[in-house]
Amino acid sequence: MKKLWVLGVGMMMTVAGMAQQLSVATFNIRLDVASDSPNHWKNRKEKVVSQVLFHQWDVLGVQEALPNQVADLKAMLPAYGFTGVGREDGDNKGEFSGIFYKKEKLELLASETFWLSLTPTVPGSKSWDAAITRIVTWAKFKHKKSGKIFYHFNTHFDHIGQEARRQSAHMLLQKVSSIAGNTAAIITGDFNAKPQDEPIRIIVDETNPLHLTDAKVLSKTGHYGPVGTFNGFGPKGKDEAPIDYVFMKGKWQVLQHATISQTWGGRFASDHFAVMAVVMLGK
Template sequence: MNKLLFITLIVLLSQVLRAQDVSLLTYNIKYDNPKDSINNWENRKTFLISQLRFYSPDIFGTQEALFHQLQDIQIALKQYQFFGLGRKHGDEEGEHCAIFYNKNKVQLISQNTFWLSQTPNRPSKGWDAALNRICTYGVFQKKNSNDRFIVFNTHFDHVGKKARIESSKLILKKIQKINTQKLPIILMGDFNLEMNTEGIRIILKELQDTNLAAGKNAFGPVGTFNGFHFHKPVTRRIDYIFSGKDDFTILKSGILSDSKDCHYPSDHFPVYTELLFKNN
């Protein structure tokens, strides 16, 4: 075979394969609390944003972000657009579970937000939760591809034990109701639940943990919640990216413990994954 033709075929093949995979990241970026002193948003946002720029996921979900934090990220990362509502009143106030997407890589088809409560269609607090909690989702299509998929991004309550269990059940019911076309599913966020808890076991009946499914292609520490304690082992894993069991091949997954000058950019580590659509 002509050498130039061979190289051209390899390049075209790599482009086709790239169109068939999707990279995602979930990140509790810690809300902007001036009382955090050295770890306040102004001191860590530059490194956090550069971290996002380096990994450059097609889609990333944030938890705890206030609207001005979302704006800071979007201003710096101009190829991304975000959507989502504040959990307090369904406007710009309060913490968001926003989803950012690279406009050059994926197209947003539709989006919405619901509350983790008995009245999910309006701002509300559910069961024994301490705060309003939400789940934001978007239907996407890969550019230069027919692949459509749905991404859900959430943040479970940190107090309510029943609320966390019922939130798992509610999200699975919502996925079933929303996903009438049987599209590939991704669920990510801060679940405030470790692996051996009932809420996670409920989710794993329907979805797979991409970090575990990656096997030898998983990288990083065991835990995701570091509490800004740089010199302590991180063993508590409460942040996850789940996917439909028959939707994707898990190419790789990482819990990203990047730091600068002995400081973490957030009190949670982000979780990153690359997925290959199984229909291809």
């Protein structure tokens, strides 16, 4: 009888642990561009949605999502809430770096967007040598079953301006610290930078108390799938190194980490692969 009781308690603890797991992903879905021809959004949106539904991501940061793409995903993912604004006007113009989340599992407590510029509260602003307006959208969530609170920051760094990329990395660390404080945070995005590039070296610099940690490094089961995350709609990944990341801040356990490289008859859902991690918030 005692053995059965211990077994029952163990099973309950396992189920409770699974209930507190979160599946997190970042996905640059490629903006809607007519010149993409066979890879146009109208031919890809079902593929993007099918990945979300198959992997059952609890929280998903998307990049390059234009207003019509956000509208499509909202309509096709009714179980998900969404938060975010267009980067050009702080409303519905330009690309979003928004966050989708499972409404049944997570409660949205607060959300805002800031601009990666010298005037972060001014919509549409850009600074330094940035080629394009860039933003960070953040959300504060409560995990409904456990009551645990965490933050999710989602971004898309500039692809050209070296100073902008350097300053964006520093600003991201400062903002995560000032907004989330000691509360655990997930940071997702297309950073347009490989691990050896300056923005990523700044972000993961362990000599800086504000640093973040790549979820891949923390994964208890290593990494699954390609290492590179950009495919360019080609027959295979173009790079051997990632530019899309899931970073962690705080007491997280990372159970799994993967790059999702599914194809449909040789066609990709986007010119980037989604990157995901299965995580658990520690005590």
